[in-house]
Amino acid sequence: MVEPVPAAQPVCTLCGGEGFTFQQLEDRGVAVACSCTRNCASCHGQGRLYARDERGYEVLRGCGCGADPRRLSLLTGLRLPTKFLNRTLAGYAGISPDQKIALARAHRFVDEFVPGASGQRALLFCGPPGSGKTHLLAAILRDLATKKAVRGRYEEFFLLLSDIRDGFSRGLSSREWLEPVREVDVLAIDEIGKGGKNREFEQGVLDEILSVRYNAGRPTLLATNYPRPDTDHWQFKADGQSAENLEQRVGPRIFSRLHELCDLIDVNGPDQRKDQHDARCIAESLARRTRPARG
Ligand SMILES: Nc1ncnc2c1ncn2[C@@H]1O[C@H](COP(=O)(O)OP(=O)(O)O)[C@@H](O)[C@H]1O
Numbered sequence: 609m610v611e612p613v614p615a616a617q618p619v620c621t622l623c624g625g626e627g628f629t630f631q632q633l634e635d636r637g638v639a640v641a642c643s644c645t646r647n648c649a650s651c652h653g654q655g656r657l658y659a660r661d662e663r664g665y666e667v668l669r670g671c672g673c674g675a676d677p678r679r680l681s682l683l684t685g686l687r688l689p690t691k692f693l694n695r696t697l698a699g700y701a702g703i704s705p706d707q708k709i710a711l712a713r714a715h716r717f718v719d720e721f722v723p724g725a726s727g728q729r730a731l732l733f734c735g736p737p738g739s740g741k742t743h744l745l746a747a748i749l750r751d752l753a754t755k756k757a758v759r760g761r762y763e764e765f766f767l768l769l770s771d772i773r774d775g776f777s778r779g780l781s782s783r784e785w786l787e788p789v790r791e792v793d794v795l796a797i798d799e800i801g802k803g804g805k806n807r808e809f810e811q812g813v814l815d816e817i818l819s820v821r822y823n824a825g826r827p828t829l830l831a832t833n834y835p836r837p838d839t840d841h842w843q844f845k846a847d848g849q850s851a852e853n854l855e856q857r858v859g860p861r862i863f864s865r866l867h868e869l870c871d872l873i874d875v876n877g878p879d880q881r882k883d884q885h886d887a888r889c890i891a892e893s894l895a896r897r898t899r900p901a902r903g
Pocket residue numbers: 695699700701702703707735736737738739740741742743744880881884885886887890
């Protein structure tokens with residue numbers, strides 16, 4: 609006798625089956641359990657289950673439905689920019705060949721990441737504005753949190769610098785400001801190279817962060833608008849400055865350090881910032897562009 613196949617549950621339209629949504633509270637994204645988890649047959653929306661560990665002891669485990677408070681706090685703790693709360697790898701379209709490779713590398717990073725293992729190679733996405741680098745960083749952190757319970761954190765370099773300056777003015781030591789960026793499993797620093805006039809300070813901060821994380825065996829994902837020196841696919845210049853490549857911008861010493869720690873991945877592609885807000889639009893336009901002409 610063949611067991612009847614149970615009818616497939618319709619996918620929740622609020623959370624797409626992930627069991628959580630982000631709510632925007634001022635400039636923060638807070639992950640909350642989706643109302644659909646109340647119907648979870650295992651935890652009835654509690655998010656936690658009693659299970660037995662290897663030694664037979666009863667332990668509390670997170671439920672896979674999405675209501676697990678620990679997972680929700682990991683997601684909130686990513687501190688993603690509000691615009692990127694719902695960006696996923698599934699929603700990233702490989703429009704250009706570079707973007708296809710970048711997307712595959714992003715997936716591979718998530719798949720191969722082993723929580724707690726040290727010495728994992730990081731990624732540095734280099735590409736012109738609007739090619740989807742922030743999207744990729746946000747989506748990787750989100751996937752690591754939901755699939756592997758990885759504690760991640762997103763930081764924009766320029767804002768991080770101003771937090772650090774604030775910290776110094778309040779009397780924090782560099783050890784103290786470094787601690788939160790050292791301790792997360794995966795840190796993503798967006799827009800490296802973006803800074804002001806004080807290059808020495810900026811380079812020093814980046815150097816310290818990369819070093820403490822390297823010594824702690826934890827990878828740092830990075831993104832920049834500045835091209836590698838050996839590419840001439842695009843140019844980038846900060847307001848009021850002449851065009852520079854990444855090596856010129858961060859200095860040869862840090863540049864060689866970046867090479868040691870990361871795979872540099874070009875993300876050259878069309879600027880999606882202007883008119884495309886959602887991956888579906890992009891996927892549709894891609895389909896239109898690549899559909900072979902009839903006749
Ligand atoms: N390949 C892509 N697939 C789907 N969305 C994209 C893609 N590239 C960019 N976007 C979207 O376009 C906007 C700009 O991308 P963003 O990640 O900010 O670019 P960058 O950080 O490289 O300047 C975002 O809303 C992002 O989600």
